[in-house]
Amino acid sequence: MLAAQRKDRILDLLRADGRVVAKELAAAWDLSEDTVRRDLRELAADGLLHRVHGGALPASPAVADFTARTAIATDAKSEVAQLAASLVRPGQTVAIDGGTTARELARRLPPDLRATVVTHSPTVAVELATHPTVEVIIVGGRLFKHSVVAAGAAAHEAIGRVSVDAFFLGVTGIHPTAGLTTGDADEAAVKRAWVGRAAETYVLGSGEKIGAASPFEVVPLADVTAVLTDAAAPERGVAELRAAGVDVRRP
Structure with missing residues (x-):
């Protein structure tokens, strides 16, 4: 051969x-x-x-840069974002990660929602700039241009001073044995910091990420509340995650 x-x-x-x-x-x-x-x-x-x-x-196909990812699985990301938006309650303080699904989540928060969103993503902050009743707090730091998020020591320090009701986590890989992974070590560290400051963590997991893996672990699957995915996510991958004890939610 x-x-x-x-x-x-x-x-x-x-x-x-x-x-x-x-x-x-x-x-x-x-x-x-x-x-x-x-x-x-x-x-x-x-x-x-x-x-x-x-x-x-x-x-994972999701390791492409931010611009390229905007064209990947757009319908699936919309489903995941809508499911995530339904979990945000009035009066909560929530953290939203960077990424294309996170940006879609920001777009789908109800116009009458009164809540506080903390984010290290300029794109998420801009989406919420015109929301009439959501207060937006931006975490700063060195701009990681690949994903358009803040990273580095300044971001870590700021995150360490915030406690949130829920964190909506973006990853590039969701695998029953490899866990939750992403393509950059510094970005993984920032995500890990947010998980440590959140009462609940929901993974924004459109189907193309399920069963895939990237080089850097964020956290084990046991550290998150649930994986939010779309209706067309691969049945085998969903079944394997559930067999590993993961709460997988679909529309």
């Missing part, structure tokens, strides 16, 4: 099974594990999978 054929087959298996194990592939194809690992490294370098110990998991 040629290298290109092996790589196509690896990607097919990832789509079908949700993971591949290098040792099993080597045995099935009568190849050395080093050959399979080289294929996995090259596919990972192209952004087509995420390597883990012993094999690989599907890579």
Whole structure:
């Protein structure tokens, strides 16, 4: 089997099974594990999978930059955002993460809602600038341009002085064993800080993120209240999360 054929087959298996194990592939194809690992490294370098110990998991399409992500799964994100908006109660103080689904959530908060939103996302803040009864508090810091959010020491210090009723968390990967992941270590740290300051944490998890993984863990699945996803999210992925004890909610 040629290298290109092996790589196509690896990607097919990832789509079908949700993971591949290098040792099993080597045995099935009568190849050395080093050959399979080289294929996995090259596919990972192209952004087509995420390597883990012993094999690989599907890579998340949500690791693209903010502008590119605006065109990914727009209907699904709208469903997730509407579900998230229904969880915000009058009088609450909530934190909203950065990202395209988070921005959609800000757009969908009811016009008569009286609440406080704290965010480290300039795009979320701008969406709420014209909301008549939502108070907006912006957390500042170094701008992480990839996701258009504040990061770094200043953001951490500010977050550490706020307590919120709920945090709406954006991630790029939601996997039953890899947990909740994202593509940047500093951004993961800011998200983790918010989880630590929230009474409840809801994951904004449109279907393309379920079963996928990225390099940096945010928190384990056990640390969040629920994963909010869309009606068309993959049944297998949803079932695996529920089997792992995760509260998965759909419209």
